[in-house]
Amino acid sequence: MAQALVEAVDLCKYFKTPKGLLHAVENVNFRIQEGKTLGVVGESGCGKSTLGRTVLRLHKATSGKVLYEGKDILSFSRSEMHNVHRNMQMIFQDPYSSLDPRMSIRALIGEPLSGLPRSERLSAAEEKEKVDAIMQMCGLPLHYANMYPHELDGGMRQRVGLARAMVLGPRFIVCDEPVSALDVSIQAQILNLLMDLQDEHKLSYMFITHDLAVVRHISDDIMVMYMGQVVEYAPSHMLFSSPMHPYTVALLNSIPTIDLSRRGRERITIHGEISSPVNPAPGCRFAPRCPYATEECRNEHKLVEVEKGHFAACTKGVK
Ligand SMILES: Nc1ncnc2c1ncn2[C@@H]1O[C@H](COP(=O)(O)OP(=O)(O)O)[C@@H](O)[C@H]1O
Ligand SMILES: [Mg+2]
Known part of the structure; x- marks a missing residue:
């Protein structure tokens, strides 16, 4: 069997609460190959977001392993992790809350580039070109570049969230209920965009949703929690x-x-x-x-x- 791009082995995440230990994620195992999508489904509160965040090390795992290209990233140092994080991104249900309202769309999409190592920094002209290309890739009309998040509707804001995730050229994206807040017609547009991007860039997704109907067409495998x-x-x-x-x-x-x-x-x-x-x-x-x-x-x-x-x-x- 081909090596998975991302794999979880007996992954657990417990939270300490005043009433005791909350077992949010218990012994989860999965394998996601390059270019494939794992759908994660279950009711609200079943641990989907916690799983996604733990896989990306945004939460510290209680136990278990997360392998990226076969290497356990839970044991990586900060600098090793920095490199991995370029390849592993996340998009959210409500991109609005993660978008700084004072920043223009261009600045928001370009922001992740400022964290690149010195040797890879782009000039202002190169950055503009890069952001323009990513906007086009994500179906954002270029005249949106000088607008602000509050001027966009939910679907366009989700495209901005996706553009921010795409700008560093990731290989794996955790999509946490990315269409749950959108009208049905807009949902289909975002799902189609995700699938087009996947085809073009061989992306792997963990696609989280409480709605089985949504993951049916996008998922190769489905995990029910x-x-x-x-x-x-x-x-x-x-x-x-x-x-x-x-x-x-x-x-x-x-x-x-x-x-x-x-x-x-x-x-x-x-x-x-x-x-x-x-x-x-x-x-x-x-x-x-x-x-x-x-x-x-x-x-x-x-x-x-x-x-x-x-x-x-x-x-x-x-x-
Ligand atoms: N930071 C946290 N501290 C304590 N409990 C948490 C925290 N985050 C999530 N939980 C709990 O973990 C469980 C799973 O939550 P979550 O992963 O958000 O579920 P889902 O995304 O499936 O709705 C819930 O019982 C929730 O209350
Ligand atoms: Mg959630």
């Missing part, structure tokens, strides 16, 4: 055609655009109390809400390869 745990991880087509974990099935059932009647799949809806990610019990965290939970589920949570490339912590969602 529930309260910090990965419950299922599979190539996108397998996840949609043969979901195994009851939580995945429930999530699929909640997508209005999917035909619920096909193949007599039983409808699983979610009831019951939500357990807490603080000092959690062992076992599957979905168990308290799962209609099929047994004693075994409350004791153990382990992903098993149920068919080639398809990992599930449980197969009780299959009827």
